[in-house]
Amino acid sequence: MDALVIGTIIKVVLVLLIVSALAGFGTYIERKVLAFMQRRLGPTHVGPFGLLQIAADGIKLFTKEDIIPQHANKFIFSLAPVITAATAFIALSAVPLFPTFVIPESLPLIGGAIVPSVIADVNIGILFVLGMMAAGLYGPLLAGMAQANKWGILGSARTAVQFLSYEVVTGLSVLAPIMLVGSLSLIDFNSAQAGGIGSWIIWQQPVAFVLFLIAGFAETNRTPFDLLEHEAEIISGYVTEYSGLRWGMFFIGEYSNMFTVSILAAVIFCGGYGDLGFIPGSLALLLKVVFFFFLMLWVRASWPHIRPDQLMWLCWKVLMPLAVVNIVITGIVVMI
Amino acid sequence: MHEEIIHTENKPKEKQNYVMLDLGKSPEFGLPAFKQVVKRSLNGELFVGLWVTLREMAKTLFMGGKHTTKYPMEKLPISPRYRAIHNMLRLLESGHYRCIGCGLCEKICISNCIAMDTRYDENQRKEVSEYTINFGRCIYCGYCAEVCPELAIVHGGRYETASEQRASFSLFDDMLTPIDMLKQQQEFQGFGSVSPNADAAIKKTPLAY
Numbered sequence: 301m302d303a304l305v306i307g308t309i310i311k312v313v314l315v316l317l318i319v320s321a322l323a324g325f326g327t328y329i330e331r332k333v334l335a336f337m338q339r340r341l342g343p344t345h346v347g348p349f350g351l352l353q354i355a356a357d358g359i360k361l362f363t364k365e366d367i368i369p370q371h372a373n374k375f376i377f378s379l380a381p382v383i384t385a386a387t388a389f390i391a392l393s394a395v396p397l398f399p400t401f402v403i404p405e406s407l408p409l410i411g412g413a414i415v416p417s418v419i420a421d422v423n424i425g426i427l428f429v430l431g432m433m434a435a436g437l438y439g440p441l442l443a444g445m446a447q448a449n450k451w452g453i454l455g456s457a458r459t460a461v462q463f464l465s466y467e468v469v470t471g472l473s474v475l476a477p478i479m480l481v482g483s484l485s486l487i488d489f490n491s492a493q494a495g496g497i498g499s500w501i502i503w504q505q506p507v508a509f510v511l512f513l514i515a516g517f518a519e520t521n522r523t524p525f526d527l528l529e530h531e532a533e534i535i536s537g538y539v540t541e542y543s544g545l546r547w548g549m550f551f552i553g554e555y556s557n558m559f560t561v562s563i564l565a566a567v568i569f570c571g572g573y574g575d576l577g578f579i580p581g582s583l584a585l586l587l588k589v590v591f592f593f594f595l596m597l598w599v600r601a602s603w604p605h606i607r608p609d610q611l612m613w614l615c616w617k618v619l620m621p622l623a624v625v626n627i628v629i630t631g632i633v634v635m636i
Numbered sequence: 637m638h639e640e641i642i643h644t645e646n647k648p649k650e651k652q653n654y655v656m657l658d659l660g661k662s663p664e665f666g667l668p669a670f671k672q673v674v675k676r677s678l679n680g681e682l683f684v685g686l687w688v689t690l691r692e693m694a695k696t697l698f699m700g701g702k703h704t705t706k707y708p709m710e711k712l713p714i715s716p717r718y719r720a721i722h723n724m725l726r727l728l729e730s731g732h733y734r735c736i737g738c739g740l741c742e743k744i745c746i747s748n749c750i751a752m753d754t755r756y757d758e759n760q761r762k763e764v765s766e767y768t769i770n771f772g773r774c775i776y777c778g779y780c781a782e783v784c785p786e787l788a789i790v791h792g793g794r795y796e797t798a799s800e801q802r803a804s805f806s807l808f809d810d811m812l813t814p815i816d817m818l819k820q821q822q823e824f825q826g827f828g829s830v831s832p833n834a835d836a837a838i839k840k841t842p843l844a845y
């Protein structure tokens with residue numbers, strides 16, 4: 301096998317392991333940050349600083365009884381969480397995670413393998429990632445409809461409403477940067493901003509950046525757009541009947557989507573894994589991703605969530621016109 | 637905005653400013669509605685919200701502003717008026733239990749949960765031969781403590797009363813102050829006494845309007 305194939309396989313395993321671990325760690329961070337913002341302690345008892353809480357939760361989820369409601373469509377009911385988790389991971393395959401590196405020759409078996417920055421550098425990277433995340437909406441949609449529960453139906457109706465409308469804004473908001481860079485590959489985006497902070501696209505496209513963030517929040521189902529499973533209104537929405545491992549897969553999917561959106565925001569608008577002064581590239585990307593992740597938690601602690609009609613209003617009457625205007629202006633500027 | 641003077645002890649002491657929010661009527665459509673959307677979107681209220689949570693987080697992390705009481709390890713002081721599992725007190729000088737076996741508590745108990753018996757001891761003095769309270773029926777009304785002529789039965793502060801046996805709390809010897817703890821025996825503070833942390837726990841609120 302040639303070096304690149306081995307490297308890619310290593311990368312796949314790495315991404316799978318790291319991201320599922322990060323998804324678990326994300327829940328811990330989320331609970332801690334929310335707790336501190338509300339002047340509480342968060343998890344403290346299991347392990348040092350409550351760190352092993354992740355493991356405890358994992359064991360709990362894995363060993364729970366697997367319940368499928370009587371009138372549910374069993375096949376679709378079991379398929380839906382897989383869709384969410386799988387699409388979330390597939391989306392990550394076209395996202396650059398670290399700079400390309402070569403494993404030193406001295407290591408046995410895998411020595412000399414080239415680990416690429418992207419698992420699959422498809423030349424339509426952004427479209428692929430966005431498409432995969434959009435395909436992920438079949439997870440909540442099917443889950444809600446298969447479980448024979450009225451809260452589930454409501455949840456999936458909201459899924460359709462929310463994801464479909466925000467897909468438009470996401471697409472339109474990245475269109476302007478795409479016009480500037482002239483490529484759909486995330487690698488090209490990265491190299492286009494290689495000239496340090498000054499060359500970040502965020503300075504040329506602040507509106508597109510804000511729109512992308514808002515749409516990203518809606519697509520990852522975060523506050524203030526967490527209508528899909530808002531407890532006070534529709535119990536748990538599309539996950540009402542789920543428990544144990546299946547529920548955990550929804551969770552992993554959601555958290556990896558959060559990471560994907562954070563990485564996308566960092567790569568498209570904030571220079572990706574380009575070196576940042578004395579900070580090496582991979583660390584810089586990590587810092588940016590951590591910041592965007594923190595932003596999601598921060599917003600969740602601060603802002604109330606909005607009604608479905610307000611959500612639609614915001615999307616179709618405010619964000620989409622703004623995005624279109626932004627594209628038109630970008631187009632004119634690019635032409636001149 | 638209007639000012640209100642708060643009267644405490646019949647003389648004006650503190651001034652407090654109450655701000656009335658004047659939101660006006662929301663325009664329904666057209667240019668005014670559009671203007672309102674723009675104004676509300678751009679005036680940065682959302683960032684105020686973000687700032688508040690960040691400030692609280694900084695306070696929590698660096699200034700020790702956590703509200704959590706780690707309950708089983710830490711406990712908040714409870715009020716001396718709290719009516720939990722009863723204590724039977726002892727006389728401070730002799731260490732003998734105070735109860736004279738008058739039976740008033742048994743009589744007044746409205747849920748009929750005190751069972752007691754008395755007899756003459758060898759010195760022809762009355763002694764309590766049996767005294768139990770059925771805490772499955774006690775409603776913690778406090779009548780027994782109020783009626784007791786000797787301040788013998790009082791309510792204590794033991795509120796963690798989960799156990800496998802109801803007898804774990806309810807025998808006379810369980811409620812009696814242990815003889816080696818006689819020095820630490822707490823006298824009943826009286827009805828209307830305030831909890832030790834009352835000053836810290838209470839915010840200044842206007843009493844008069």
Ligand code: SF4
Pocket residue numbers: 744745746747748749750769773774775776777778779780781
């Ligand atoms: S507190 Fe009330 S109910 Fe309980 S033993 Fe005393 S008198 Fe009876």
Ligand code: SF4
Pocket residue numbers: 734735736737738739740741742780783784785786787788789
């Ligand atoms: S009222 Fe007081 S002194 Fe009389 S029997 Fe009850 S506890 Fe003893």
